[in-house]
Amino acid sequence: MSSILLLSGPNLNLLGSREPDIYGTDTLTDHVETARTAALAHGLELDHLQSNHEGVLVDAIHAARADHAGIIINPGAFTHYAWAIHDALAAFEGPVIELHLSNPNAREPWRHTSVVAPVAAGSIVGFGGKGYRMAVDALAELLG
Ligand code: CA2
Secondary structure, three states: OOEEEEEEOOOHHHOOOOOHHHHOOOOHHHHHHHHHHHHHHOOOEEEEEEOOOHHHHHHHHHHHHHHOOEEEEEOHHHHHOOHHHHHHHHOOOOOEEEEEOOOHHHOOHHHOOOOOHHHOOEEEEOOOOHHHHHHHHHHHHHHO
16 A cells, blocks of 8 residues: 655644634644545555654655655645755655645735745645645545
């Protein structure tokens, strides 16, 4: 069975505890469960890693080159400035989907820049927790 990797950036481990008006009340565990259920329906295994550290995410992207067919990443605030994550994703040969719970383009101006979008096949933003299923469906479609 092929595997896909879901990566979660900084502070997403706090989901469900604060800012429910922006990010909803579901926890990251809930979202991972949604994504894993969707992946299994496509015959895909899903691994998940959350980290608050840019280098840990870069290492995980490097490791994914060996054993994951595609990546879904919600980079959190790293989205807006973490060029090391951009470069690591550019070196990953499979499809990459950028995912956000909120729509950063409808928020503060500093969130309007994504350094991940240029190296992603596409971005799913603003659909809350439903975006996790949509991202898996999109990645499965790209993987054929
Ligand atoms: O909308 C998204 O998914 C974001 O990636 C979430 C990031 C934000 O920096 C991006 O611009 C958009 C922030 C995640 C922080 O989540 C928290 C959840 C609860 C309490 C505090 C932070």
